[in-house]
Amino acid sequence: MAQAAGLLDQDQLSCAICLDLLKNPVTIPCGHSYCMGCIKGYWDQDDHTGVYSCPQCRETFTPRPVLRKNTMFAEVVEKLKKTGLQAAPPAHCYAGPGDVACDFCTGRKHKAIKSCLVCLVSYCETHIQPHYESPAFKKHKLVKATGNLQENICSHHDKPLEIYCGTDDQFICYLCTIEDHRGHDTVSVATARTEKQKQLGATQSKFQQRIQEREKELQDLRQAVQSLKRSAQAAVEDSERIFTEMIRSIERRCSEVKELIRDQEKAEVSRAEGLLERLEQEIAELRRRDAELEQLSHTEDHIHFLQSSKSLCVPPGPGDLPSITVSPHVSFEAVRKCVSGLKERLEDVCKGEMSKISRAGRAVCCFAEGETCPLCMEPFQKKQRLMCTHAFCAACLERSVERLGLQCPVCQQALRVLRDQPEGQMTHLSNICGFIVITYNIPGGIQTEAHPNPGKPFTGIHTKSYLPDSPEGRRVLKLLQRAFEQKLIFTVAATHGAADRVIYTDIPYAESRHQWEQPGFLQRLKAALRAKGIE
Numbered sequence: 275m276a277q278a279a280g281l282l283d284q285d286q287l288s289c290a291i292c293l294d295l296l297k298n299p300v301t302i303p304c305g306h307s308y309c310m311g312c313i314k315g316y317w318d319q320d321d322h323t324g325v326y327s328c329p330q331c332r333e334t335f336t337p338r339p340v341l342r343k344n345t346m347f348a349e350v351v352e353k354l355k356k357t358g359l360q361a362a363p364p365a366h367c368y369a370g371p372g373d374v375a376c377d378f379c380t381g382r383k384h385k386a387i388k389s390c391l392v393c394l395v396s397y398c399e400t401h402i403q404p405h406y407e408s409p410a411f412k413k414h415k416l417v418k419a420t421g422n423l424q425e426n427i428c429s430h431h432d433k434p435l436e437i438y439c440g441t442d443d444q445f446i447c448y449l450c451t452i453e454d455h456r457g458h459d460t461v462s463v464a465t466a467r468t469e470k471q472k473q474l475g476a477t478q479s480k481f482q483q484r485i486q487e488r489e490k491e492l493q494d495l496r497q498a499v500q501s502l503k504r505s506a507q508a509a510v511e512d513s514e515r516i517f518t519e520m521i522r523s524i525e526r527r528c529s530e531v532k533e534l535i536r537d538q539e540k541a542e543v544s545r546a547e548g549l550l551e552r553l554e555q556e557i558a559e560l561r562r563r564d565a566e567l568e569q570l571s572h573t574e575d576h577i578h579f580l581q582s583s584k585s586l587c588v589p590p591g592p593g594d595l596p597s598i599t600v601s602p603h604v605s606f607e608a609v610r611k612c613v614s615g616l617k618e619r620l621e622d623v624c625k626g627e628m629s630k631i632s633r634a635g636r637a638v639c640c641f642a643e644g645e646t647c648p649l650c651m652e653p654f655q656k657k658q659r660l661m662c663t664h665a666f667c668a669a670c671l672e673r674s675v676e677r678l679g680l681q682c683p684v685c686q687q688a689l690r691v692l693r694d695q696p697e698g699q700m701t702h703l704s705n706i707c708g709f710i711v712i713t714y715n716i717p718g719g720i721q722t723e724a725h726p727n728p729g730k731p732f733t734g735i736h737t738k739s740y741l742p743d744s745p746e747g748r749r750v751l752k753l754l755q756r757a758f759e760q761k762l763i764f765t766v767a768a769t770h771g772a773a774d775r776v777i778y779t780d781i782p783y784a785e786s787r788h789q790w791e792q793p794g795f796l797q798r799l800k801a802a803l804r805a806k807g808i809e
Contacts, residue, residue, distance in 0.1 A: 291309065292312050377396050387402060433449055439458050440459040658779070694725055696734070714736070716734045763778065782802055
């Protein structure tokens with residue numbers, strides 16, 4: 275048997291589950307051996323499936339194999355312990371820098387594998403065996419070897435810190451419970467660990483849920499960025515094409531204007547050149563007759579003079595030439611003014627359209643967590659969300675309706691106010707003091723698709739509002755009841771850090787008698803309801 279022990283090294287006699295020497299060794303059908311307690315505990319976890327496997331080769335067995343002690347392995351292990359063959363470990367079993375040394379070893383110390391929280395000592399593989407074999411050590415708590423055992427000792431009594439004091443949030447020993455911590459809220463460290471583990475588990479679940487939510491938001495944001503890049507590239511290409519067409523159109527118009535001017539110039543010059551030719555011919559004729567008259571005036575033949583003078587003395591008529599008026603400042607000033615006016619109007623149009631393009635661009639590219647109005651680019655004031663999911667300040671939306679009509683300023687869909695008021699109750703009571711007390715009760719819950727953060731919780735609201743107990747006040751009460759039924763009085767607002775909560779919409783309300791007694795309060799309230807179709 276000693277020879278057999280010598281042929282085996284310690285790894286061959288170790289359990290693959292606990293990594294220690296085999297204790298009550300058993301061999302399962304596939305041929306691998308384990309401690310009986312280790313393999314039983316391993317297979318107990320598979321009882322719900324009815325299929326059992328080897329931790330090493332993964333061969334499965336059905337039904338659960340019956341375990342019997344491997345007497346040969348047991349004898350070899352016992353012989354190995356008695357002969358001390360395991361006392362010659364390889365070099366890597368000795369403690370080195372950063373390792374926990376065995377407190378029982380003398381000379382060169384072995385690496386500790388376990389620390390006992392009762393003995394407050396660390397043991398190597400050889401010296402830990404009594405804790406496995408002797409009944410006296412069965413209740414000792416073994417943990418992975420650690421060099422910080424003194425941290426588990428009470429500084430006052432030199433006893434193990436086995437108790438947690440919830441009153442003082444301290445770890446104490448059992449002697450502390452009867453001295454400084456008498457009457458305090460104390461539990462065992464194990465119980466405190468269990469409770470804290472539950473809390474950490476709940477916190478971890480929240481972290482995991484938050485991670486999933488953030489990963490979804492990250493994915494959505496990345497997709498939005500990619501969509502934005504694609505949309506921006508398409509807009510750039512379309513803008514370049516449109517501006518190129520505009521430039522070509524302007525160039526064509528420029529050519530048409532130049533051609534028109536040249537045609538008018540050609541026609542007028544041609545007409546003027548015709549007149550010039552006829553004028554030159556008339557001048558030549560007049561010069562010829564003038565010369566003849568000059569010559570006739572010097573003749574001494576009276577009869578010839580009288581005969582010739584009849585034809586030469588006929589005054590020249592206007593002929594077929596029209597009356598010619600020549601302006602010293604002939605120009606195309608009117609055309610120049612028209613072109614200049616066209617330029618100014620085009621610049622005005624471009625400025626106006628560029629302003630719209632800039633606002634639209636800011637509205638598209640706003641990633642400020644949905645808390646910025648795309649019209650004024652400021653934090654929301656009385657946020658108003660539409661059915662198309664776009665949201666605006668109430669005042670900005672009113673100004674947009676005045677300019678553009680009943681349509682969303684961003685997507686141009688028909689203007690419809692989102693009715694996202696959660697389910698709740700509205701009751702009222704006429705007070706003997708002359709006013710009506712309205713009670714609104716909307717419990718908290720989970721947000722739907724109509725709310726800012728679907729799937730997340732929101733905090734409800736329980737509040738009161740007041741109206742005068744008069745004919746006018748009772749009429750307004752009926753309007754408020756209709757508005758509440760149509761889910762128009764409250765909305766869910768996103769917050770920073772805390773849970774989202776239910777708040778009033780832009781409908782005025784009075785939390786005290788002083789408020790509804792202010793001049794014009796009922797008129798403002800009715801106007802706000804009228805804007806939502808309640809009248």
